[in-house]
Amino acid sequence: MSAGAFWIEALAAGLLILSGLFVLVSAIGFARLPDFFGRMHPPALAYTLGSWCVGLAAALYYSFLEKRLALHPLLIPLLLSVTVPVTTVVLARVSLFRGRIAGGGDVPPTLAQRTAPESKPGGEES
Amino acid sequence: MRLLNTLLPAPWLSGMLLGTWLVLARTVTPGQFSLGLLLALGIPHLFPKLQLSGIRLRRPAVALRFIARVAGDVVVSNVAVARDVIRWRWRKPASRFVVIPLDLRDPLGLAALALVTTIVPGTVWSELAADRSALLLHVWDVQEESDFVLQFKARYEQPLREIFE
Amino acid sequence: MSTLLSFAIPFALGCYALASVLVLFRLVRGPRAQDRVFALDLLYFHAILVVMVIGMSHQSDHYFEIALAITLFGFVSTLAMAKFILRGEVIE
Numbered sequence A: 001m002s003a004g005a006f007w008i009e010a011l012a013a014g015l016l017i018l019s020g021l022f023v024l025v026s027a028i029g030f031a032r033l034p035d036f037f038g039r040m041h042p043p044a045l046a047y048t049l050g051s052w053c054v055g056l057a058a059a060l061y062y063s064f065l066e067k068r069l070a071l072h073p074l075l076i077p078l079l080l081s082v083t084v085p086v087t088t089v090v091l092a093r094v095s096l097f098r099g100r101i102a103g104g105g106d107v108p109p110t111l112a113q114r115t116a117p118e119s120k121p122g123g124e125e126s
Numbered sequence B: 001m002r003l004l005n006t007l008l009p010a011p012w013l014s015g016m017l018l019g020t021w022l023v024l025a026r027t028v029t030p031g032q033f034s035l036g037l038l039l040a041l042g043i044p045h046l047f048p049k050l051q052l053s054g055i056r057l058r059r060p061a062v063a064l065r066f067i068a069r070v071a072g073d074v075v076v077s078n079v080a081v082a083r084d085v086i087r088w089r090w091r092k093p094a095s096r097f098v099v100i101p102l103d104l105r106d107p108l109g110l111a112a113l114a115l116v117t118t119i120v121p122g123t124v125w126s127e128l129a130a131d132r133s134a135l136l137l138h139v140w141d142v143q144e145e146s147d148f149v150l151q152f153k154a155r156y157e158q159p160l161r162e163i164f165e
Numbered sequence C: 001m002s003t004l005l006s007f008a009i010p011f012a013l014g015c016y017a018l019a020s021v022l023v024l025f026r027l028v029r030g031p032r033a034q035d036r037v038f039a040l041d042l043l044y045f046h047a048i049l050v051v052m053v054i055g056m057s058h059q060s061d062h063y064f065e066i067a068l069a070i071t072l073f074g075f076v077s078t079l080a081m082a083k084f085i086l087r088g089e090v091i092e
Helices: A003-032 A042-066 A072-102 B002-007 B011-025 B030-046 B060-086 B107-119 B145-164 C003-029 C033-057 C063-087
Strands: B096-101 B123-128 B134-139
Touching: A003 A042, A003 B060, A003 C003, A003 C033, A042 A072, A042 B060, A042 B107, A042 C003, A042 C033, A072 B011, A072 B107, A072 B123, A072 C033, A072 C063, B011 B030, B060 B107, B060 B145, B096 B145, B107 B123, B107 B145, C003 C033, C033 C063
Parallel strands: none
Antiparallel strands: B096 B134, B123 B134
């Protein structure tokens, strides 16, 4: 095995280990934190570095295996970076909305004017 | 020029569709290229409601620098949030809601801002005021609220205003 | 496959499995509906990562399409569930 092949596999292995560790830390945070809005932050670790590391490792590995440029594994983190904000923002809004209906004062009041849910840009979900 | 505009209402979207198709197909044979070209030209015409035409990126250089900055911030705040999760038993982060007054009005710019704040760990876009004058953001760890607002506006809002307005 | 990758792939898969167990704990515990929807979204995401890493360990490119399909299914189902607990309707 040539030296270049060794370094490519070492880099891919390192990226996989890094991704595993970040996903584990994000899940620990998600299971352990006490309130919903605090819990929204740790999964972002997995969604960003967790997925990009796996995508990069797979792209490197398939490029090396098939002896040509293989960019297609990077499409998954790219797609996730568009879809994940939409679901996260909708869930944050759900939590605010339900918290205000339930009362209890653990969520802040609406900003100045009452915002209609449709006025939010970014998610064309309807 | 007029013909080009009606044929190609959204050049950025068409380019990205063609690129994605070729990456998915994993080959650049003439057949796949023409199929991708057909999709790239056809799909923008199928969705007139998205109002894709007329989008112009004012400053490509600023946009590229902004993407690089966001990538750097993602890595930095990933490490910061991971460290806070690990030592959560000993030190609780000061998580709270922050209201940020906005000067950005362009809907696409606001959509980009929502994407960026949600993608960067440590901030979650929570609500936008109906008149788009303020934004409710949940922040993982904020020491001084006024400092955070100033830094946020300079770091993310200012480049987006340059790009989209 | 080198010894490095034959160590890293089971390690990453083990991390994802452990993370999924922790997320399952949150899914069962709740306490509210939005916590459960978020936990399901994370489980979808772990499934994507597992499929991609298994594809690497089998040196096969075909797992990529499965991962892409799971990404899209996860997006649509999470959005539908979030919309349902927001309004009680998915399509208005």
